[in-house]
């Protein structure tokens with residue numbers, strides 16, 4: 563069974579476990595203050611190949627685009643969400659929605675999904691997705707917290723980690739970072755020891771004025787993460803993917 567991954571845009575990725583495709587944190591539309599910063603691999607959810615399931619880490623618009631989800635034709639596709647998000651997703655028409663707390667598990671078709679800890683200022687989970695013979699960690703946009711080390715203890719053989727790197731802080735909380743930065747993502751890579759790692763969540767922009775006045779973004783580009791991971795986690799192969807480029811995981 564071959565597993566592949568595509569970065570769609572931001573934290574939206576498409577992981578194909580031998581034909582069972584899981585979409586992470588769908589964000590397809592844009593609005594003032596929320597721009598992809600690069601061309602999305604798919605314009606809308608209706609353009610996606612058929613899905614086996616969707617995972618959503620938290621309720622922020624750029625990770626849970628409810629209007630885009632309403633446009634997905636098959637509302638019977640199962641969806642895993644963090645605890646508390648079920649009603650909002652069901653309101654878009656999806657009928658099979660499971661809320662998870664960290665370490666709770668559900669099946670999306672043949673893919674086993676386990677929620678894992680996160681810290682982001684709002685309720686959030688990360689996920690471990692397991693196909694027949696492949697395990698993937700999806701880091702959403704969490705901070706680098708010590709609780710994530712438990713992922714490595716419970717899932718000793720991860721094939722792939724998808725990790726955010728933009729280090730976002732938002733006024734008036736400039737001192738409260740909400741997302742791990744490239745160096746912290748490299749540190750998490752060394753803790754998780756995946757065979758492969760792909761940085762996500764770095765091209766987003768709020769526009770030039772808002773970026774300057776409202777946000778603090780780690781302008782470290784993916785190569786900074788790749789360099790730091792090469793030092794801290796030399797056994798992990800880092801791949802920087804353009805939107806839509808497939809990477810074979812096994």
Ligand SMILES: [Zn+2]
Nearest residue numbers: 622625682703
């Ligand atoms: Zn968020």
